[in-house]
Amino acid sequence: MTTTSLRKLIAGSSIALGLAGFGTAAVAQDEGPIRVGILHSLSGTMAISESTLKDEMLMLIAKQNDAGGLLGRKLEPVVMDPASDWSLYAEQARDMLTGDDRVDVIFGNWTSASRKAVLPVVEELNGLLFYPVQYEGEESSENIFYTGAAPNQQAIPAVDYLMSQGVERWALLGTDYVYPRTTNKILEAYLKANGVADDDIMVNYTPFGFSDWQSIVSQVKDFGSQGKKTAVVSTINGDANVPFYNELANQGISAGDIPVVAFSVGEQELTGIDTAPLVGHMAAWNYFMSVDSDANYDFIDDWVAYTGNDQAVTNDPMEAHFIGFNMWAQAVEKAGTTDVDAVKDSIIGVTVPNLSGGASTMMPNHHITKPVMIGEIQDDGQFSVVWQTPTTVAGDAWSDYLPESKNLISDWRAPLRCGKLDVESMTCEDGPGAE
Amino acid sequence: MSTFKEQPARAPLRGRNIKLLLCLLMAWSLSFISQSVFAATSSEPRALLEALDTGNFQAKGVAAQAIADSDAEQKTRWLQALLDGRLGKERRGERFYIVTDDSGREWPIIDAITFEDAGTGTRRTVDIFKINNDLRTQIEGLLASLSLSAGDEASRLAAARQLIGEIEADNAASVRQMRNEEESDAVRQPLDVALALYDVQQGDAEALDTLRGNLDTRIRNTLVPIAAGDSPLAAEARSVLDGIESKRVWYDRAQTLFFGLSAGSILVLAAIGLAITFGVMGVINMAHGELIMIGAYTTWLIQQALPGQPGLALALAIPGGFLVAGAFGVVIERTVIRFLKGRPLETLLATFGLSLILQQLVRSVFSPLNRRVTSPEWMQGAWQINEALAFTLNRLGVLLFCLAVFAALWALMRFTRLGLEVRAVTQNRAMARAMGVRATRVDMLTFGLGAGVAGLAGVALSQLTNVGPNLGQSYIVDSFLVVVFGGVGNLWGTLVAGMSLGVINQVLQPWVGAVLAKIIVLVGVILFIQKRPQGIFAPKGRTS
Numbered sequence: 001m002t003t004t005s006l007r008k009l010i011a012g013s014s015i016a017l018g019l020a021g022f023g024t025a026a027v028a029q030d031e032g033p034i035r036v037g038i039l040h041s042l043s044g045t046m047a048i049s050e051s052t053l054k055d056e057m058l059m060l061i062a063k064q065n066d067a068g069g070l071l072g073r074k075l076e077p078v079v080m081d082p083a084s085d086w087s088l089y090a091e092q093a094r095d096m097l098t099g100d101d102r103v104d105v106i107f108g109n110w111t112s113a114s115r116k117a118v119l120p121v122v123e124e125l126n127g128l129l130f131y132p133v134q135y136e137g138e139e140s141s142e143n144i145f146y147t148g149a150a151p152n153q154q155a156i157p158a159v160d161y162l163m164s165q166g167v168e169r170w171a172l173l174g175t176d177y178v179y180p181r182t183t184n185k186i187l188e189a190y191l192k193a194n195g196v197a198d199d200d201i202m203v204n205y206t207p208f209g210f211s212d213w214q215s216i217v218s219q220v221k222d223f224g225s226q227g228k229k230t231a232v233v234s235t236i237n238g239d240a241n242v243p244f245y246n247e248l249a250n251q252g253i254s255a256g257d258i259p260v261v262a263f264s265v266g267e268q269e270l271t272g273i274d275t276a277p278l279v280g281h282m283a284a285w286n287y288f289m290s291v292d293s294d295a296n297y298d299f300i301d302d303w304v305a306y307t308g309n310d311q312a313v314t315n316d317p318m319e320a321h322f323i324g325f326n327m328w329a330q331a332v333e334k335a336g337t338t339d340v341d342a343v344k345d346s347i348i349g350v351t352v353p354n355l356s357g358g359a360s361t362m363m364p365n366h367h368i369t370k371p372v373m374i375g376e377i378q379d380d381g382q383f384s385v386v387w388q389t390p391t392t393v394a395g396d397a398w399s400d401y402l403p404e405s406k407n408l409i410s411d412w413r414a415p416l417r418c419g420k421l422d423v424e425s426m427t428c429e430d431g432p433g434a435e
Numbered sequence: 436m437s438t439f440k441e442q443p444a445r446a447p448l449r450g451r452n453i454k455l456l457l458c459l460l461m462a463w464s465l466s467f468i469s470q471s472v473f474a475a476t477s478s479e480p481r482a483l484l485e486a487l488d489t490g491n492f493q494a495k496g497v498a499a500q501a502i503a504d505s506d507a508e509q510k511t512r513w514l515q516a517l518l519d520g521r522l523g524k525e526r527r528g529e530r531f532y533i534v535t536d537d538s539g540r541e542w543p544i545i546d547a548i549t550f551e552d553a554g555t556g557t558r559r560t561v562d563i564f565k566i567n568n569d570l571r572t573q574i575e576g577l578l579a580s581l582s583l584s585a586g587d588e589a590s591r592l593a594a595a596r597q598l599i600g601e602i603e604a605d606n607a608a609s610v611r612q613m614r615n616e617e618e619s620d621a622v623r624q625p626l627d628v629a630l631a632l633y634d635v636q637q638g639d640a641e642a643l644d645t646l647r648g649n650l651d652t653r654i655r656n657t658l659v660p661i662a663a664g665d666s667p668l669a670a671e672a673r674s675v676l677d678g679i680e681s682k683r684v685w686y687d688r689a690q691t692l693f694f695g696l697s698a699g700s701i702l703v704l705a706a707i708g709l710a711i712t713f714g715v716m717g718v719i720n721m722a723h724g725e726l727i728m729i730g731a732y733t734t735w736l737i738q739q740a741l742p743g744q745p746g747l748a749l750a751l752a753i754p755g756g757f758l759v760a761g762a763f764g765v766v767i768e769r770t771v772i773r774f775l776k777g778r779p780l781e782t783l784l785a786t787f788g789l790s791l792i793l794q795q796l797v798r799s800v801f802s803p804l805n806r807r808v809t810s811p812e813w814m815q816g817a818w819q820i821n822e823a824l825a826f827t828l829n830r831l832g833v834l835l836f837c838l839a840v841f842a843a844l845w846a847l848m849r850f851t852r853l854g855l856e857v858r859a860v861t862q863n864r865a866m867a868r869a870m871g872v873r874a875t876r877v878d879m880l881t882f883g884l885g886a887g888v889a890g891l892a893g894v895a896l897s898q899l900t901n902v903g904p905n906l907g908q909s910y911i912v913d914s915f916l917v918v919v920f921g922g923v924g925n926l927w928g929t930l931v932a933g934m935s936l937g938v939i940n941q942v943l944q945p946w947v948g949a950v951l952a953k954i955i956v957l958v959g960v961i962l963f964i965q966k967r968p969q970g971i972f973a974p975k976g977r978t979s
Contacts, residue, residue, distance in 0.1 A: 045905060047803045165569075176950050206949040209909055211900035212701075214694045214830060215944045227656035239805065243900045250817055250827040256572050274809060280568045290558070297559050310540060376567060378520050380537055386492070386567040 033076035037096040039108025044084025050110050056318050057107050059306040060325045070332050078103050090117040097125040104338040112179050126340050132320035136182035140397040140410035140419040146367045147324035150395035151186050157372040158261050158284035161387050162231045169200040169230040171220045176205040180235035189401040210240045213247040224258040234262040242273050255280025266315040270381040278377045286370040287319035288383045293357030319355045326352040365410035367395025480507050480548045484531045487564050503577040518574045523563040532561050588619050595625040600653040602633040647675050650822035686823035697830035699937020700837035705910040706917035708888035710929040715861050721786040724907025725793035726886045730756035730893020731902040735806045746811035756890040764886020768879050797904045805903035833895045857881050920960045922970030
């Protein structure tokens, strides 16, 4: 055997091997299960809220598999527990997006802090993240889809509603972190633009898990007894709500005197509170468990059957995951592949039914359209919807009420592909369109 | 975004409420019934209920008024059901239902017109009529007027109080007449105030005297524009206003002091167990917070065992929480701390590990979700001294409980044999042993006592805050702060330190906010300890 023929042989076989290798890789990608990452805390302080979303995702995946999966492939959940530790979210997102068992999409996160930690990871490794919780806005990432409410889909309409009810003084109470601070900044700017005087706005921040509400509630009571109709806009988060509402009830502040409208209190949070003294206080969301639609009743039936708990409640972030999962599934069908770039393009414009009887559409800025509702707390721990926007509202990534972001928009469609575009100077500060 | 569903305008609604209040008062004093005033409308029950089936709250308000004015026999029950969110219509049908129990997903329902059993309904089949805040206020008023044709004193008083600031030219005469016919002094007084306020608005200087020193905010709000204006009354109105304001300032101070003491009492309760274990025994017990949590969970468990009797459950939880947490304390002392005597760093690490184990234990056994401990009736609401000063009953209860626990503990240390032995062992362990004191037994009992008191703190905290696995963590740092600030090993020091930190915190809070107030307190204590390392009260005698 000559050297040349040997060389040819080696070359030939290596090509053959390479082809064979490529073949198996292609088979693995097309015929193996589609892997769906679920990144919600199952322990630590956020477990109260997030563990429900993990269960819901498992239910949605099981249902999709019963219906034949996606692209003829089964879905396989990959569950991790970041234990309410923000940096662990980033690490586990990296685990999910690297290696042979890379996931095709991630559903996860609750707090803004954890989302901010995961953001650089999904951008670097080109992952897909569906984020289901209402948040402060001022962000748009090429790799994140925001299925919760932006401030213009929750805070602003709620304030509009209270104004229509004759409220003239505003106490903005919040937990001390990024979401309440940014939301309150937007609200303050919005109220002042609507002619509310500085004296008629009170802002107060308290730490996480705060329980000593007596002097702050008394301050609010005093603030509200100056002869003008007063309301509290609450971005108080988590545990601190229970002692807050208890103190309101004990100091005799009813919804008739000073109504409280909350952005972080849903059905899940109310299960820990005796709601009889709270009847009439409000929450603003895009979905309530009491919403009257067959889609909602079917979803509740599924959820009760899945959890086996007759008392199981549903809430707004659950609806967000329901919408997000269905949008992703439809985008994958449309693109014919789970490839991240293809799905990113095909998902824009996808419209799926939401649980309140309408439909939600994915906008080019990676936010979705949602109806906004105001619900009043009932004595059974549910909300009764007293007002809702006549049509859906599209999420706005960059608030129009903050001077630094009022000229910014986000549009991830070709050819713009920009998450932070200044419409006055037409310069792009973030995204592939920047180059 | 601005296309709202039509909202009920506030002004007419308010007018309607005032008319209602007047009716309330008149119904009794002029002894005629509101129904007879309004011409009884034709009352086909179905038509009355049909009118409620609208998305417009203003139209619903009119429909509710029509029901109240009708002579339908079922009207009280209808309005009550509407108020409770239990009146509804068959979806895609014509029947009206009242839900008798809406706790589950399948509701037992009855026919709203005949009250006959109608089987069960769900959210899918029964469309409940919704109400909002304004409508709720209106229906409550309607119900009060229906049930109150007789009018007892308490409801007349409530109605009279609401009249303050609401009297206008068209109803002034009738209120005045009512006031003259009113028999009860208690009811006459707010009516006088209401009328005086109206007279002042009309420019009557003499009426100002009636208002002098009245703390009702509505009076202040009415007087402010008068005092700022240039009417002949302005000067006198200003002096009345000054009088009211200076009186309010004093009550506000008293209120802040109460807030401070009640916040302090929680600190004292949480810290006093630690003052015993850390102060007396020198054990840095990082699991102290979890002992508090155990006390809170014991309260919850006892309440689960006695459904519907939160008062009794709370009373039983006091010994229960003490014993359970105390037992945990004794076990911890016997199994861990005893072997680490004189090695504070290792004790610290071991007890920190213990605290994590206890937290995870609770998470595994009871789930990570918070548990709801119901407060008994007498721990809810507030004791209203006057318009400017009120003591919330749960805080007042905890404050008194704290003082009682402190007194009991102090007496135990001062007058019992155990107290004597504890003090002896603290002051000179070797000498105490030489005198026949069984120091190891004293250690065990002392630690159990400290843990038991932590359990009592948990019982108290269950009335104020969430009962969850993280409950203890929020108090451990504060507890150490109080013990160190008060002087290690001194019960009085703990009391004074806890109370003063509570008051300082509550005074600062409205000015600088809760976060900064806490930082200021922390920095203040650190500076104080620099200057005076032994704390407020130095331990007396030599500690070996």
